[in-house]
Amino acid sequence: MKSLIKKLVETVGPSGYESKIREVIRGEVEGFADEIQVDAMGNLIIKKGEKKEGGLRVMLSAHIDEIGVMVTHVDKNGFARFTTIGGVRPHTCYGSRVRFLNGSAGVIGGERLENANHVHTIESMYIDLGASNPEDCPVKVGDVAAFDRPFEDLGNRVISKAMDDRVCSAILIETLKLVKNSPHELFFVFSTQEEVGLRGATTAAYAIDPDLGIAADVTMSGDTPRGIKMDISLGKGPAIKVKDGGMLADPRLVDAMVQCAVKHKIPYQMEVLLGGTTDAKAMQISRAGMPAGCVSVPTRYVHTPSEMVDINDVNNAVKLLSALISEPIKLV
Ligand code: CO
Numbered sequence: 339m340k341s342l343i344k345k346l347v348e349t350v351g352p353s354g355y356e357s358k359i360r361e362v363i364r365g366e367v368e369g370f371a372d373e374i375q376v377d378a379m380g381n382l383i384i385k386k387g388e389k390k391e392g393g394l395r396v397m398l399s400a401h402i403d404e405i406g407v408m409v410t411h412v413d414k415n416g417f418a419r420f421t422t423i424g425g426v427r428p429h430t431c432y433g434s435r436v437r438f439l440n441g442s443a444g445v446i447g448g449e450r451l452e453n454a455n456h457v458h459t460i461e462s463m464y465i466d467l468g469a470s471n472p473e474d475c476p477v478k479v480g481d482v483a484a485f486d487r488p489f490e491d492l493g494n495r496v497i498s499k500a501m502d503d504r505v506c507s508a509i510l511i512e513t514l515k516l517v518k519n520s521p522h523e524l525f526f527v528f529s530t531q532e533e534v535g536l537r538g539a540t541t542a543a544y545a546i547d548p549d550l551g552i553a554a555d556v557t558m559s560g561d562t563p564r565g566i567k568m569d570i571s572l573g574k575g576p577a578i579k580v581k582d583g584g585m586l587a588d589p590r591l592v593d594a595m596v597q598c599a600v601k602h603k604i605p606y607q608m609e610v611l612l613g614g615t616t617d618a619k620a621m622q623i624s625r626a627g628m629p630a631g632c633v634s635v636p637t638r639y640v641h642t643p644s645e646m647v648d649i650n651d652v653n654n655a656v657k658l659l660s661a662l663i664s665e666p667i668k669l670v
């Protein structure tokens with residue numbers, strides 16, 4: 339699992355530019371799919387199995403895009419100004435390395451701060467690619483980059499950029515490999531452009547028109563010094579979403595997930611997240627609506643270049659999802 343996560347997180351793929359990561363994932367899933375499709379939005383859709391007695395048409399979704407930056411201007415001294423792709427916070431930027439799709443690397447610097455305790459605005463920062471003029475600069479207006487940090491293995495805990503949501507891409511890959519006799523017609527969607535507004539999942543849900551939607555994404559945790567007030571800790575199991583900033587999970591599906599975890603003795607936590615949302619929101623309100631929910635991986639330092647997860651939560655999320663979709667899902 340760790341080597342799969344490393345492979346996925348270290349691939350560059352900001353929103354809208356997911357072709358590299360999609361090909362990496364396609365390579366992992368090819369032998370396990372009944373049908374493979376890439377739609378106009380770049381979603382990788384893997385179909386597996388047919389609907390049998392008691393089965394549903396189920397869409398599972400994990401997004402393969404990551405937050406990043408896009409060049410808006412290269413000045414006469416070769417410094418590249420940038421805008422953000424997705425929820426990049428200014429205080430995570432200064433001193434960070436970025437890697438462009440063409441392989442070029444740079445460091446984010448900033449104009450002198452009047453007060454060293456203040457944080458740079460995005461507008462007052464730039465990417466230094468080692469160039470002295472625009473001609474030297476290996477990137478141009480419109481080029482995109484992701485944060486660049488290697489995968490770090492601390493034992494139970496692992497750190498990297500883009501754990502959001504490559505860790506759940508790994509979870510869906512492993513779930514796909516594990517599920518053998520499902521009564522459901524399963525669609526594993528590796529979705530695009532989640533970080534800029536759930537765009538890939540929106541069109542995928544419309545096209546697939548499932549009976550039920552389940553997202554897999556990261557959530558935050560409340561277990562760090564003077565952190566956010568949230569009853570989620572790393573290592574206590576995958577989180578079953580009840581609510582986030584964009585949706586109320588279908589309570590019947592929440593119950594089905596809880597009962598499944600209890601039955602299979604899988605540790606779990608209940609998630610109430612105040613901000614943010616996932617592909618589950620897009621699925622829930624697609625067409626005439628559908629029951630939808632989300633299995634989340636507790637994550638520290640979300641949307642920084644060093645997101646941390648507990649590998650036991652990751653493995654237990656695979657167990658929970660594969661158990662859930664291997665049996666009839668009764669929504670009562
Ligand atoms: Co995110």
Ligand code: ZN
Nearest residue numbers: 502503555556
């Ligand atoms: Zn995410």
